[in-house]
Amino acid sequence: xxxxxxxxxxxxxxxxxxxxxxxxxxxxxxxxxxxxxxxxxxxxxxxxxxxxxxxxxxxxxxxxxxxxxxxxxxxxxxxxxxxxxxxxxxxxxxxxxxxxxxxxxxxxxxxxxxxxxxxxxxxxxxxxxxxxxxxxxxxxxxxxxxxxxxxxxxxxxxxxxxxxxxxxxxxxxxxxxxxxxxxxxxxxxxxxxxxxxxxxxxxxxxxxxxxxxxxxxxxxxxxxxxxxxxxxxxxxxxxxxxxxxxxxxxxxxxxxxxxxxxxxxxxxxxxxxxxxxxxxxxxxxxxxxxxxxxxxxxxxxxxxxxxxxxxxxxxxxxxxxxxx
Amino acid sequence: xxxxxxxxxxxxxxxxxxxxxxxxxxxxxxxxxxxxxxxxxxxxxxxxxxxxxxxxxxxxxxxxxxxxxxxxxxxxxxxxxxxxxxxxxxxxxxxxxxxxxxxxxxxxxxxxxxxxxxxxxxxxxxxxxxxxxxxxxxxxxxxxxxxxxxxxxxxxxxxxxxxxxxxxxxxxxxxxxxxxxxxxxxxxxxxxxxxxxxxxxxxxxxxxxxxxxxxxxxxxxxxxxxxxxxxxxxxxxxxxxxxxxxxxxxxxxxxxxxxxxxxxxxxxxxxxxxxxxxxxxxxxxxxxxxxxxxxxxxxxxxxxxxxxxxxxxxxxxxxxxxxxxxxxxxxxxxxxxxxxxxxxxxxxxxxxxxxxxxxxxxxxxxxxxxxxxxxxxxxxxxxxxxxxxxxxxxxxxxxxxxxxxxxxxxxxxxxxxxxxxxxxxxxxxxxxxxxxxxxxxxxxxxxxxx
Numbered sequence: 001x002x003x004x005x006x007x008x009x010x011x012x013x014x015x016x017x018x019x020x021x022x023x024x025x026x027x028x029x030x031x032x033x034x035x036x037x038x039x040x041x042x043x044x045x046x047x048x049x050x051x052x053x054x055x056x057x058x059x060x061x062x063x064x065x066x067x068x069x070x071x072x073x074x075x076x077x078x079x080x081x082x083x084x085x086x087x088x089x090x091x092x093x094x095x096x097x098x099x100x101x102x103x104x105x106x107x108x109x110x111x112x113x114x115x116x117x118x119x120x121x122x123x124x125x126x127x128x129x130x131x132x133x134x135x136x137x138x139x140x141x142x143x144x145x146x147x148x149x150x151x152x153x154x155x156x157x158x159x160x161x162x163x164x165x166x167x168x169x170x171x172x173x174x175x176x177x178x179x180x181x182x183x184x185x186x187x188x189x190x191x192x193x194x195x196x197x198x199x200x201x202x203x204x205x206x207x208x209x210x211x212x213x214x215x216x217x218x219x220x221x222x223x224x225x226x227x228x229x230x231x232x233x234x235x236x237x238x239x240x241x242x243x244x245x246x247x248x249x250x251x252x253x254x255x256x257x258x259x260x261x262x263x264x265x266x267x268x269x270x271x272x273x274x275x276x277x278x279x280x281x282x283x284x285x286x287x288x289x290x291x292x293x294x295x296x297x298x299x300x301x302x303x304x305x306x307x308x309x310x311x312x313x314x315x316x317x318x319x320x321x322x323x324x
Numbered sequence: 325x326x327x328x329x330x331x332x333x334x335x336x337x338x339x340x341x342x343x344x345x346x347x348x349x350x351x352x353x354x355x356x357x358x359x360x361x362x363x364x365x366x367x368x369x370x371x372x373x374x375x376x377x378x379x380x381x382x383x384x385x386x387x388x389x390x391x392x393x394x395x396x397x398x399x400x401x402x403x404x405x406x407x408x409x410x411x412x413x414x415x416x417x418x419x420x421x422x423x424x425x426x427x428x429x430x431x432x433x434x435x436x437x438x439x440x441x442x443x444x445x446x447x448x449x450x451x452x453x454x455x456x457x458x459x460x461x462x463x464x465x466x467x468x469x470x471x472x473x474x475x476x477x478x479x480x481x482x483x484x485x486x487x488x489x490x491x492x493x494x495x496x497x498x499x500x501x502x503x504x505x506x507x508x509x510x511x512x513x514x515x516x517x518x519x520x521x522x523x524x525x526x527x528x529x530x531x532x533x534x535x536x537x538x539x540x541x542x543x544x545x546x547x548x549x550x551x552x553x554x555x556x557x558x559x560x561x562x563x564x565x566x567x568x569x570x571x572x573x574x575x576x577x578x579x580x581x582x583x584x585x586x587x588x589x590x591x592x593x594x595x596x597x598x599x600x601x602x603x604x605x606x607x608x609x610x611x612x613x614x615x616x617x618x619x620x621x622x623x624x625x626x627x628x629x630x631x632x633x634x635x636x637x638x639x640x641x642x643x644x645x646x647x648x649x650x651x652x653x654x655x656x657x658x659x660x661x662x663x664x665x666x667x668x669x670x671x672x673x674x675x676x677x678x679x680x681x682x683x684x685x686x687x688x689x690x691x692x693x694x695x696x697x698x699x700x701x702x703x704x705x706x707x708x709x710x711x712x713x714x715x716x717x718x719x720x721x722x723x724x725x726x727x728x729x730x731x732x733x734x735x736x737x738x739x740x741x742x743x744x745x746x747x748x749x750x751x752x753x754x755x756x757x758x759x760x761x762x763x764x765x766x767x768x769x770x771x772x773x774x
Contacts, residue, residue: 254490254516282493285516286509324510 002185007040007177009151010116013158014041014078016187018048021076024162027054027063028080028117037082038118038177064090064115068097071113071167078162081117084133084171098167099142110165116158119147120211120261121298121309122174130298130305132262134210137169138238138271144168144192145239147210151181153236156190164192173211173261193240197249201231204319205249207272208259209235212310215291216259219315228323238268246272247280254285255322259310264292291318326381326401326410329360331391332372338365342390343397347371348380354400361397379403384414487514494519497679499549499647551648562710566626567746570705573758575765577721577738580607583768587662599663604738605641605695606666608718610771611764613637613657613665616691619757623690625711626747640689640709641669643676650676651709653689662771693718703739713748714757717741738765 004012018024025048030037032045032055045053056063060081067077081087087094094115101109121130138145144166148154154172161168198213199220206216213234220230233249235242250256256276258269273288291310299305331341341363348360359371360380378400385397396414399407485502487495491514495502498519505522507514548556587602600606616623616637624633637658640651652672654665675681692709697720706717719739726735740761744754764770 254488281489283490285488285490 001182003180004151004155004183005177006151006154006172006179006181007038007042009155009181009183010040010158010172011042011044012183013155013162015044015047017159017162018044018052022052023074024076024078025052025054025070026078026080027056027067029056029058029082031055031080036080038174040172040177041080060086060090061093064093065097067113067115068093068101068111071098071111072101072109076112076162078114078116081115083122083129083174084117084119085129085131087115087117087133094137094143094167094169095140099140102166103142111167112165114158114161114168114170116161116168116170116172118174118177119171120173120175121293121305124300124302124305125174126300127297132171132210132260132293134169134171134238135260135262135266135268137171138268139266142167143239144237146170146192146237148236149173149176149210149213149234151179152183153190153196153234155183156188157192157236159189160192163189171210176211176214179214190236192237193242194237195233195235195242195245197231197245198234199230199232201229201253203229203253204255204257204322205231205233205246205253206257206259206315207233207235207246207249207269209238210261212259212261215310215312215315218312219319222312222316223319226320228319230319241275243275243279246276247283250276250280251283254283256284256288257315257318257322258288258290259315260290260292261310262293264290264295267292286322289318289322291315326378326399326405326407327376328396328410328414329374329376329398329400331363331393331395331397333393334363334365334370334372338393340390340392341365341372343385343387344369345387346383348374350380350383352380354378354380374400376400381405381407382411384411485514486512487519488516490516491519494523498523499551501547501549504547549647551645551650555648558710559707563707566708566710568705568708568743569746569751569754571742571744571751571754571758572703573740573742573762575738575740575762576726577604577736577765580604580738580765580768581721581736583607591663595663600666600670602662602666604697604721605693605718606662606669607768607771608695608716608765609639609641609654609657609665609669609693610660610662611761611768612691612693612716613639613654613660614764614771615757615760617658618760619753621753622714622744622749622757624713624748625690626713626745627711631748634690636690638688638690640686640692640712641673642692642694642706642709643673645677645679650681650686651689651692652676652681652686691715697721697738703741705741706743708743708745713745714754715743716761717743 014026026041026044031041032050032053035042035045041053064079067079070077081090098111098113102111119134120132134145134147137143144161144164146157146161146168148157158170161170199217201220206220208216213232216232220232223230231249231253233245258272260267260269262268269290269292273290276288277284291314293310294308296308298308334341344362344364346361348354348358354360354374354377356374356377358374360374361372362369363372379402380398381401382399383397384399385391389397391397399410399414401407486507487502488509492502494516495505500519500522502514505514505518507518509515509518581604584602584604584607591599591602616639620633623637624631636656638653638655639657640653642649642651652675654660654668654672657665660668672681672685675685689709689712691712692715694706694715695718696704697718700720702722703719704717706715708715717740721736721738723734724737725732726737728735740758742754742758
């Protein structure tokens, strides 16, 4: 199996799909000549030419709309937002056009479009550029929301996103682009709505996705030394959601901690906690707990940024409290 | 001086009660501590005692009236005392009860009414513990609302047990009383570990007992689950109050065994694999139901002032469980085929063992069968499952010498024991029922003709 970085895995998914289907194209700021702001589209301009790897002006609302229009006419666009923070100026296109048109046209306009880019906290980028928006998009019916945490999941899920005929919100993580991991050599894809047990355990379940998985895995290692066996469920996609994998794990450990990079209020973890108490109530031995980003705008200062995130210390403290 | 008697709070969660029966009549002398009336609370029918002595001057609310706790239902005082003022008070105090109260039940419907009330109570008692623990898991907001309505609840001693949902479900499953378990979780919450510890100490005790250790194992105190309590109460009441008598019949089971074999052969060749395998018990259930249809006097209940003969034939089957037993009921048993009965018995027995039976699935039977044949029991006597009037105890089919055409040959015999409530079923009636049942079991082909 090849060892690829997260960004190389994303690149591979796009290249493999674009080689097969001439209707697919990539569009966004700096995706072509600059090879991508985070170098995800490295080499793609050279390979596919300017017709299929298109640099845009700084105009998210505009190129998101162009992408949606082209999807209505039968193309399969991949729209890159340099980061998801900039998707806010295009959110009317995403929510009122992409997520609605198939429904409002009575199925006449399928919307095979992928919006992808970096989400979450990058590292000292300040309050406006350090935000996790998956809960916002997961709120809206009509779209898929994908949050991969490993190179293998990134590649397999991006391929599924490109092939899907619905708008897909594909949220990458700025700090994961350089992370390496095994990726199968042969072609593969990962279906939506299938979580994965990233670590087996018996005492407590962590449910998480995207970058927060890293915090969870580090915390599980610390807790292992203290004799605590933590199971980690990586949801991978929030819409559709693999509920079964959560309940199975709850039945086993009876305790759940949800970790998410976003804010606590109306965050997706609250929905998970609701579903667990609704559908696995009699298996709970402790209230469902959450560790989230603190309920404040992200600080620029490195020490405060660390303290605001759901870091390893905070996760371990929550686990110890739950097992007391 | 005359006093108003109010609806007493008979259980911590009771907010209103229904007067089922007045024990004392107007004009009767009453001592403090005497039972005045039977009152149905949210959980059970309970006895309401008098706190004052005197004479029951006036019954303000009749049987069937539903009253909130604290509402007036009678007046106690000295004979001849003027109670018009009190009576006025009582009436003005109880506007709600007057509107809610159904008029005294008409005498002809009374007979019909008594049975549902009784059987409803049983269902309620059966599920009592479950409900008690469930109420602990009510959302906080509901809880606080309750408290607002009845502030006295808190002062009456807080019965709320803090326990995790999982701890509760294990406790219910194992028949443990959460009140007796010490919680070690946050704020003293009982967690899975606490329940398992309490369970484990019991099981550890058991292991000691079976080892070859020469030490005498300690006595064990096993707290009573809801099911145990219900079994204890209902069977004691039945054995103490019902005049049981017993009729034994030994049945030649040769044809019965052959019939079962033929049925199963037929099933194997002609029916889908999902069709259940027929047991002797399934055929007995069918034969009993057909016999009950022909002997409605056995398919009946004692209702104090009358006997109720049921139009329906609903046969219950005693199913033993870990820590108790339940009697799931096959509805309209006489109208079902042996195959249908077999499938239903298996389904209900499984539900019973999984504790998934709903109250309506194990109450309101009209007759019960208890079979210990699979344990090799030859014959036994069973206690009647009130309000039914008879129960059939079925033993094992055993090889025995049988006289056939004047020759002693090896045969197969099945012993049946019918327990009857003599208030309802006389000896001859029970015997006629058994004679029909014998005819069916010794010639099972007859079943298809009835």
